[in-house]
Each structure stands twice: as C-alpha cells, then as structure tokens.
Amino acid sequence: MKRFLVIVFLVLLISSFAGAGLVIWSSESQVPALERLAAEFERDYGIRVEIQQVVFGDIKSKFLPAAPAGEGPDIIIGAHDWVGELAMDGLLEPIPFLPQRDLYYDVAVEAFSYGGRLYGLPYALESIAIIYNKDLIFEDEVPTTIAELESIAMEVADDEIVGFVYDAPNFYFSFPFIAGYGGYIFKDTPEGLDVDDIGLNNPGAAEGVALIRSWFDMGLMPRGANYSLMDGLFIEGLAAFIINGPWATPLYRDAGIDYGIIPFSDIYLEPGVTPKPFVGVQGFMINSRSRSKIEAIEFVVNYIGSYRGQKAIFEIERRGVVRSDLYAEVEAEGGPELYDIIQFSASASVGTPMPNIPEMAAVWGSMEDALNLVINAQDTVGNALDAAVEKIKAAIQ
Amino acid sequence: MTLKRLAILLCVVAFLALFNAFAVWGIFVLYMDGRYSLAIVLGILTVLIDLFVLNPKGYPYRYMIPALVLLFTLTLYPMYYTFEVAFTNFGTGHLFTRPEVVQRLLNEYYFIPEEPTEYDFSVFLRIRDYKPTDDFILLFERIDDGEEFFSAKPDIVTRDSQGNILRAVGTLHEGTVDSAKIDSKNYRIIRDPETQRIITLISETGEAYQYFYAPKDPDVRANAPYFFSEIRGIWLRNAEFTDDTGNQIRLSPQTLFTTFATIERQYGLRTITDFSGPRPEQRTVVYNRETDQNLAERDGTFYDIDEFGREFSVMGYVANVGFRQFRRLLEDPRIRGPFLAIFSWTFTWAGLSVLFSFTVGLALAITLNDRRLMGKKLYRTLLIIPWAIPSFISVLVWRNGLFNETYGILNRFLVTGLFGAEPIRWLGEAFWARVSVLMVNTWLGFPYMMTVCLGALQSIPDEFYEAASIDGASRVQQFGRITFPLLMVTVAPLLVGSFAFNFNNFVGIFLLTEGGPPIPGATTPAGSTDILISYTYKLAFYGRGQDFGFASAISIIIFAIVAGFSWLNFKISRSFEEVSR
Numbered sequence: 015m016k017r018f019l020v021i022v023f024l025v026l027l028i029s030s031f032a033g034a035g036l037v038i039w040s041s042e043s044q045v046p047a048l049e050r051l052a053a054e055f056e057r058d059y060g061i062r063v064e065i066q067q068v069v070f071g072d073i074k075s076k077f078l079p080a081a082p083a084g085e086g087p088d089i090i091i092g093a094h095d096w097v098g099e100l101a102m103d104g105l106l107e108p109i110p111f112l113p114q115r116d117l118y119y120d121v122a123v124e125a126f127s128y129g130g131r132l133y134g135l136p137y138a139l140e141s142i143a144i145i146y147n148k149d150l151i152f153e154d155e156v157p158t159t160i161a162e163l164e165s166i167a168m169e170v171a172d173d174e175i176v177g178f179v180y181d182a183p184n185f186y187f188s189f190p191f192i193a194g195y196g197g198y199i200f201k202d203t204p205e206g207l208d209v210d211d212i213g214l215n216n217p218g219a220a221e222g223v224a225l226i227r228s229w230f231d232m233g234l235m236p237r238g239a240n241y242s243l244m245d246g247l248f249i250e251g252l253a254a255f256i257i258n259g260p261w262a263t264p265l266y267r268d269a270g271i272d273y274g275i276i277p278f279s280d281i282y283l284e285p286g287v288t289p290k291p292f293v294g295v296q297g298f299m300i301n302s303r304s305r306s307k308i309e310a311i312e313f314v315v316n317y318i319g320s321y322r323g324q325k326a327i328f329e330i331e332r333r334g335v336v337r338s339d340l341y342a343e344v345e346a347e348g349g350p351e352l353y354d355i356i357q358f359s360a361s362a363s364v365g366t367p368m369p370n371i372p373e374m375a376a377v378w379g380s381m382e383d384a385l386n387l388v389i390n391a392q393d394t395v396g397n398a399l400d401a402a403v404e405k406i407k408a409a410i411q
Numbered sequence: 412m413t414l415k416r417l418a419i420l421l422c423v424v425a426f427l428a429l430f431n432a433f434a435v436w437g438i439f440v441l442y443m444d445g446r447y448s449l450a451i452v453l454g455i456l457t458v459l460i461d462l463f464v465l466n467p468k469g470y471p472y473r474y475m476i477p478a479l480v481l482l483f484t485l486t487l488y489p490m491y492y493t494f495e496v497a498f499t500n501f502g503t504g505h506l507f508t509r510p511e512v513v514q515r516l517l518n519e520y521y522f523i524p525e526e527p528t529e530y531d532f533s534v535f536l537r538i539r540d541y542k543p544t545d546d547f548i549l550l551f552e553r554i555d556d557g558e559e560f561f562s563a564k565p566d567i568v569t570r571d572s573q574g575n576i577l578r579a580v581g582t583l584h585e586g587t588v589d590s591a592k593i594d595s596k597n598y599r600i601i602r603d604p605e606t607q608r609i610i611t612l613i614s615e616t617g618e619a620y621q622y623f624y625a626p627k628d629p630d631v632r633a634n635a636p637y638f639f640s641e642i643r644g645i646w647l648r649n650a651e652f653t654d655d656t657g658n659q660i661r662l663s664p665q666t667l668f669t670t671f672a673t674i675e676r677q678y679g680l681r682t683i684t685d686f687s688g689p690r691p692e693q694r695t696v697v698y699n700r701e702t703d704q705n706l707a708e709r710d711g712t713f714y715d716i717d718e719f720g721r722e723f724s725v726m727g728y729v730a731n732v733g734f735r736q737f738r739r740l741l742e743d744p745r746i747r748g749p750f751l752a753i754f755s756w757t758f759t760w761a762g763l764s765v766l767f768s769f770t771v772g773l774a775l776a777i778t779l780n781d782r783r784l785m786g787k788k789l790y791r792t793l794l795i796i797p798w799a800i801p802s803f804i805s806v807l808v809w810r811n812g813l814f815n816e817t818y819g820i821l822n823r824f825l826v827t828g829l830f831g832a833e834p835i836r837w838l839g840e841a842f843w844a845r846v847s848v849l850m851v852n853t854w855l856g857f858p859y860m861m862t863v864c865l866g867a868l869q870s871i872p873d874e875f876y877e878a879a880s881i882d883g884a885s886r887v888q889q890f891g892r893i894t895f896p897l898l899m900v901t902v903a904p905l906l907v908g909s910f911a912f913n914f915n916n917f918v919g920i921f922l923l924t925e926g927g928p929p930i931p932g933a934t935t936p937a938g939s940t941d942i943l944i945s946y947t948y949k950l951a952f953y954g955r956g957q958d959f960g961f962a963s964a965i966s967i968i969i970f971a972i973v974a975g976f977s978w979l980n981f982k983i984s985r986s987f988e989e990v991s992r
Contacts, residue, residue, distance in 0.1 A: 392839070
C-alpha cells in the first residue's frame with residue numbers, strides 16, 4: 015500500500031513540478047561550473063535553472079523513458095554517440111544556429127550532427143593514446159613507430175614485466191590500428207554515414223587485425239588481456255606500454271606511477287600513417303519535448319557555447335577542449351598539469367568521431383567477436399572479419 | 412470496548428477514504444496521460460480493496476491486500492504490458508503514438524523560405540503603479556527597408572492542459588510618423604526628437620505604452636529578465652503574426668530568437684483521393700509544404716523525400732504490427748540458424764546446472780548431517796558463502812582471477828604449474844567456456860541445494876534407518892531406498908524451480924562470458940555459451956537500438972517454453988509423492 019501510494023504521489027509530484035524553469039541533468043564533474051553559468055542565465059533571463067545530478071551512466075537510460083512522457087529534463091549532458099538513437103526517437107531538438115562555428119573543431123561538431131542537423135553543443139572531447147611507464151622506458155627510447163614499440167617492449171619484458179598490454183578484444187581500443195591501415199566502419203559520405211558500405215573487412219582492416227594478432231603470436235601481449243588486467247599491471251608498475259584514455263591517468267598519478275603519453279599522432283604504423291583512435295565528444299543536448307525549448311537553446315548556445323562558458327567548464331572539468339581559441343590558450347599555458355590534456359588532444363587530432371548512428375550498436379559485439387576469434391587463434395583474420403561484417407549487416411537490415 | 416471499536420472503525424474509514432481519494436486522483440492522472448491500461452489496473456485494485464474492507468464477508472481477504480497490491484502492480488500489469496507491447500513495433504524510433512507524431516510534424520517542423528523577410532522588434536509596455544504589466548505593443552522594423560509595423564498582444568488560439576499557450580496569432584499594422592491604428596484602436600506616437608526612435612505610444616483612452624525592451628539595444632538590458640520570463644516566455648514563444656504580404660512571421664531560430672522572420676510550417680494535412688483500392692477513397696495525408704510531396708507511411712514510420720530524390724525517415728510511431736514480431740522469431744534466419752544449437756545448450760546448461768549443484772549440495776548435506784562430524788556450524792557457514800556474496804562480485808573474481816589465461820590461478824598454479832600442461836583457454840574455447848560457466852554456476856548454486864537438502868534430511872525419521880539396519884540394509888541401500896526417495900518428495904519441486912530459473916539465468920551467462928566465445932564463421936551474434944535469453948537479448952538490444960516489441964514477443968515464447976516444461980516436470984515429480992503415500 016505504502017509503495018503504491020509513493021508511486022501515485024511521485025506521479026503527481028512530477029506532473030505538478032514540470033515546466034518550471036530549466037532543468038539540466040548533469041553528472042557530478044561539471045556541476046560547479048554549470049551552477050555559475052546558470053546563475054548568470056538566471057540573472058539575465060529571469061528564468062530559474064535547476065541542475066540535477068544524475069550518474070553519467072544513468073542519464074541516457076533515465077532520459078529515454080522520461081522524455082516521451084514529457085517528464086524529462088530540458089537539457090542533458092551526454093556523449094555524442096547517443097545522438098543517433100535519441101534523434102531517431104524524436105527526443106532531441108536540433109540546435110538551429112551555432113555562432114562562431116569556425117572556432118569549433120570539425121570533429122566535435124560532426125560528432126553531434128545527425129541527418130544534416132546539429133543535435134548537441136560539444137564542450138569536451140577525448141581520445142585514447144599510448145601510455146608508458148617512465149621507470150621502464152627511458153625518455154630517449156620513446157618509440158616513434160609501432161615496430162620500435164614492439165622491439166623496445168620485447169626488450170623490457172621479463173618474467174614479471176609485460177612489455178605491451180591493452181584491452182585488445184575491445185573494438186574501442188583496437189580501432190586505431192584497424193582504421194590506421196584504412197579500415198572504416200561506415201563509409202563517410204557528404205550526406206552522412208552510409209550503412210550499406212561497411213569497411214571492416216577491407217585489406218586495411220585485415221592488416222590492422224593481423225598486426226594485433228601478431229602481438230599475441232610473438233608473445234608480446236599476454237593472452238587473456240583485458241582492461242582490468244592492463245589497469246592492474248600498470249598500477250603495479252608491471253606494464254611498460256598500455257593504451258588508455260584521460261580518465262585513467264589521475265589514477266596512475268595517484269598510484270605513484272611516473273607515466274608518459276605518446277599520442278597516436280606521434281607514432282607511425284608506416285611512414286606517414288598513424289593509428290586513428292575514436293574521438294568521443296561530450297556535449298549538451300536539448301529535449302524536444304521541453305516546454306522551454308527557446309530558453310534551453312539560448313542557455314546552451316549563448317552560455318555554454320561561448321568562449322567564456324567553455325572556459326568556465328574547462329576550469330572545473332579538465333578535459334580536451336573543443337574550441338581552437340581555448341586550445342591555443344591551454345597549449346600556451348602548458349605545464350605539467352596540462353600535459354595530459356595536450357597529449358590526449360594531440361591523439362584526438364588524428365582520430366575520427368565514433369559513429370553516432372544507432373546502427374553502431376551492432377558493430378561493437380560483432381567486432382569484439384572477430385577480435386576474440388583471431389586473438390584466440392580460432393579463426394583466420396579474413397574469415398573472422400567477413401563473419402563480423404555479415405553479422406553487422408544482418409543486425410541492421 | 413465499544414468506544415475502542417468505534418475508534419478503530421473510524422480510523423479504517425478515514426484511511427479508506429484517504430486511500431480512495433488518492434486512487435481516484437491517480438486514476439484520473441493516468442487516464443489524462445493516456446495510460447489507460449494502468450488506470451484500469453488501479454481501478455480494479457481500488458474496487459477490490461474497498462470490497463474487502465467494506466464487505467463483512469470479505470473480511471479474511473483483508474490480510475491479502477498487500478499481496479494483492481504487489482500481485483497487480485508487479486506481476487499482472489507487467490505481464491499484460493508485455494503482451495500489449497509484443498504486438499507493436501515499440502522501440503527505438505517508435506516511441507510516440509501516431510496522433511502525437513502527426514501533431515509534432517505539423518507544429519514543430521519549420522522551413523525558411525528562399526527569401527525570408529526579417530523584422531527587428533521592440534516591446535512597448537504599460538507600466539502601472541511603477542510595475543510592468545503584461546499589456547504590450549510590438550514594434551516591427553523590416554530589416555530590408557526599415558518600414559515600421561505595429562501589433563497588439565496576440566490572441567490566444569490554443570492552450571495545452573496546463574494553460575500554456577500553444578498558438579497565438581496577431582496582425583501587423585502600418586503606422587505613420589505620429590500615429591498608428593492597431594486592431595481598430597488609434598495610438599499616438601511620441602518620438603525622440605534627435606534619433607526619431609519611438610519612446611511612447613499613447614492610446615485614445617490615455618493608456619501609455621513605454622519603450623521597454625529590444626533585443627539589440629544594450630540600454631534596456633535591465634528589462635531583459637522580465638521580457639524573457641513574462642512576455643516572450645508566455646506570449647511570444649508560439650506567436651504567429653501575419654505581415655502586410657500575408658506571410659506568417661515567428662521568432663527566428665536562425666538568429667537565436669532576436670528577430671522575427673517569415674517561417675513556414677514544413678508539413679501540412681490535405682485530403683487526397685486514393686485510387687489504388689477497388690474504389691476511390693478519400694484519405695487525409697501529411698504532405699511537405701516546401702516540396703509539395705505527400706509523405707509515405709510504412710511500418711509505423713513517415714518517410715519524406717530529400718532534394719536528391721531519396722527517401723528518409725522523418726519520424727516513427729508506435730504501430731500495431733499484429734503477429735509480425737512472432738513471425739520474425741520463426742522466419743528470421745538469424746534466429747532459425749543457430750536456434751537448435753542454442754536451444755539444446757540452454758537445456759544442457761539448465762539441466763547440468765541443476766544436476767551438478769544438487770549433487771554437490773546433497774553430498775555436502777549428507778556429510779554435514781552425519782552426527783560424527785565435528786565443527787558442523789563452521790563448515791555450514793563457510794559453505795554458505797558462495798550464496799551470500801553477490802554474484803556480480805564473485806563472478807568477476809572467477810572471470811579475472813581464476814579463468815584468466817595468463818594470470819588466472821587455475822592456469823598458473825594448476826594447469827601449467829602442477830601438471831606442466833599447455834595453458835587452457837578457459838573462456839576462449841567453446842568447450843572450456845561451457846565447462847567454466849557450469850563450474851561457476853555449480854559453485855553459485857550448491858549452497859542453496861545444500862540448505863534445502865539439510866532441512867529435508869532432518870525431517871526423515873531415524874526409525875526408518877534403525878529398521879533398515881535391523882533388516883541388514885547397507886548404507887548404500889539405505890540411501891537408495893530411504894533417503895533419496897523421501898528427499899525427492901520435498902526437493903523435486905525445488906529442482907523444477909531451479910531448472911526454470913537456470914533456463915533464464917541471464918546473469919550467470921552474461922557476467923562470465925557474455926555468451927562468448929564466438930562461434931567461428933557464424934554470421935549471427937550467437938556465442939558458444941549463449942542461452943536462449945542471452946542470445947535473444949543481443950538480438951533485441953544490440954542491433955539498431957532497442958527493440959522492445961521483439962523482446963516482448965521473445966519473453967512470451969520463452970515463458971511458454973519454461974511453463975510447459977515446468978508443468979511436465981511437476982507431472983513427473985508427482986510420482987515421487989506417491990512413494991510417500
């Protein structure tokens with residue numbers, strides 16, 4: 015009975031409070047910056063902005079049922095790869111006009127575009143890079159090619175220390191090598207991604223996967239490599255080279271590891287060819303069912319999209335910036351505190367945005383299957399990739 | 412005594428009245444929200460509860476009310492909802508109803524004509540008692556030629572249920588240097604002698620409208636909050652004005668709402684005569700007002716045609732698709748192909764999981780039941796641990812700590828360390844992966860079986876064994892003839908339940924292997940350890956977003972399978988009951 019009453023009460027509460035001011039769902043890290051910008055907006059517009067903290071992983075899953083019922087927030091902060099699904103559902107309001115568009119990196123704006131419309135205002139981007147332990151690798155032997163990395167890693171490795179380890183079966187972490195040689199997921203055309211043209215079994219993709227396989231075959235990479243294994247080994251100082259993103263480096267610093275970062279822009283597969291990581295972009299998206307769309311667009315474009323807004327967020331949440339004017343400032347400032355951001359941003363500069371179309375859901379599992387089969391020597395590279403492409407095609411038909 | 416009873420009665424009545432008030436309110440809200448089925452469920456529940464409380468004959472049922480509430484909200488309604496969804500295409504791209512989608516197409520899609528007319532605007536407001544009111548006049552200045560137009564507060568056409576204005580309309584009127592006629596009222600215009608800008612408009616009845624706000628004037632920025640929240644937020648948000656050429660102008664998104672511009676609705680409704688059927692039929696269709704093309708409508712989606720002549724989906728809606736989701740289960744090659752392999756593995760997995768955990772549990776129970784065993788309590792506590800640790804943690808320990816090919820304890824210390832054999836690819840090879848999931852599931856499942864068996868063993872009277880030993884029965888014979896049959900009477904239904912649970916033990920599979928390792932050459936996402944529920948989960952949610960309709964159809968089929976086998980199992984297990992008679 016109590017439970018029931020609580021449910022009824024909640025329904026009433028939600029329906030009576032909706033529509034008052036702007037509501038933003040944000041994960042913890044940006045809240046202080048947003049509160050400042052929200053106060054400014056409130057002063058200028060006379061409209062209250064309420065920032066509700068929602069765990070990042072829950073924002074999309076809570077938004078999906080809430081928004082169609084008209085109970086969602088006006089603005090959510092999320093990852094660009096939600097855009098395809100949410101836009102297809104008709105839950106996102108396009109941003110009609112982005113002032114100073116030319117100051118934004120193309121990769122960040124493209125990441126939030128779907129079907130020729132911009133569905134989010136980017137504020138941070140991130141990408142993965144090679145991270146090495148400076149206690150094991152000397153400054154003067156930092157590799158500039160993958161072949162060098164292999165030989166240095168082989169030299170360093172012994173019974174305890176692992177030369178090179180990363181979450182190889184995970185398509186996200188293995189994509190740089192597949193894309194570096196010319197593999198692609200969906201063909202990029204002027205009208206958007208062409209889901210009928212899948213390039214994950216082309217010669218380039220096969221070369222990349224063969225390279226990954228060779229690391230296991232030559233004993234460089236331990237079998238059963240996965241994220242937690244890599245993370246654990248690196249924290250204990252037992253791994254020389256790993257691949258990870260900016261979210262991990264604070265942990266490594268706290269663990270007392272003296273690490274360096276090699277952006278993918280500084281390491282070559284072959285002359286002139288670098289690995290190409292995925293770029294993930296964070297941004298502000300507007301609920302199409304919002305009763306305050308106009309205000310939401312104004313807040314997002316004028317207060318978040320401005321140089322000041324982007325800087326305010328950057329100062330609180332240190333992540334790769336999406337505006338070139340802000341980046342120039344970050345780069346000029348330099349220093350050890352900004353080292354990570356600069357290195358990871360350099361890595362992102364050779365990357366491609368992770369496709370934001372809903373069809374992407376079929377790619378992850380299929381490619382993980384292919385990588386697992388190849389790494390465990392259960393199938394040849396060609397067969398595994400052909401099967402993966404078949405799976406993707408069957409899933410998105 | 413009677414006073415106390417009266418007090419209780421009053422309490423009950425008051426509580427019931429409160430409850431009914433809440434329930435009726437809830438039903439009303441749900442009904443307004445279009446959630447009819449939930450409203451009906453709540454209605455039935457309310458009637459039943461009232462009946463039980465008010466009808467003296469229903470007195471004993473009062474105690475069932477909490478159970479009834481849970482039954483309705485957590486079991487019956489979800490079941491009904493699953494059935495409802497299974498016959499629709501509800502999922503990514505199909506979240507709204509068709510009327511909702513049509514409304515949105517008509518009201519939320521706009522295009523800007525090739526040569527839009529743009530207007531700067533300013534607001535003139537009546538101030539009463541030093542406070543701004545919401546009585547205002549708008550001045551529009553055409554950007555092309557600087558021509559001035561005026562409009563009064565727009566007239567409300569439609570409001571939503573909360574009273575928000577969904578549509579308001581007004582008309583632009585021309586003025587002269589010192590006067591204007593707006594909606595048949597005359598206004599005098601007072602201008603700044605130097606800049607010629609309008610400062611005040613005074614109506615014929617003497618009301619003064621002061622210059623209050625213009626988006627491009629920094630001098631009136633202080634008035635912005637009032638303008639945004641009280642004027643634009645309420646009156647101009649959805650206002651449309653007709654200009655002197657008969658075009659509609661609205662706040663322009665292109666300038667971030669700082670100007671008005673001619674903006675056309677992208678879609679409209681029109682009636683066409685459809686000749687494709689046996690006889691001509693009048694139909695209302697949505698058409699694109701820019702291209703004059705009718706939208707195609709298939710599979711619960713509206714399709715438009717872009718400038719290159721290609722079709723693209725505009726928006727989908729929840730449509731009734733009949734048995735299509737069920738037909739997909741039968742016809743989709745992705746399901747038909749690996750279905751038999753997965754189905755038989757699901758049975759093997761559920762059967763062996765029950766068999767192994769029961770065998771281990773029974774063996775340990777018999778050992779623990781032995782009177783000669785010392786330190787029973789300690790053993791029992793230790794043996795319950797696998798049950799007590801959340802499987803989300805323990806399965807991860809198994810996965811990374813024990814089964815890892817290079818670093819796992821099993822390979823490092825047992826397989827290569829002790830036996831010097833080649834490392835086993837625990838989670839990388841089909842056979843070993845199946846061994847692994849069964850090992851982990853046995854480990855997770857035996858404490859339950861052990862506990863159940865311990866209880867059952869203790870209920871077997873000692874006299875049976877005494878009589879058996881006098882007759883000269885060996886311990887093995889005693890187990891086979893007395894212990895096991897009597898045990899099965901109690902345990903058999905639980906084994907059936909355990910089978911049904913493991914048949915759908917999604918977590919057990921997904922946490923450890925996610926269904927993997929993949930089957931070489933397979934063109935479906937099927938893995939070697941995928942059971943029916945984990946495989947179909949992948950089909951429904953790892954394709955193009957989320958396919959709730961399909962997932963519901965699958966759940967219904969799996970429910971039917973499990974129910975069928977449980978029924979069969981119960982029939983068989985009834986034979987054990989006859990032993991005890």
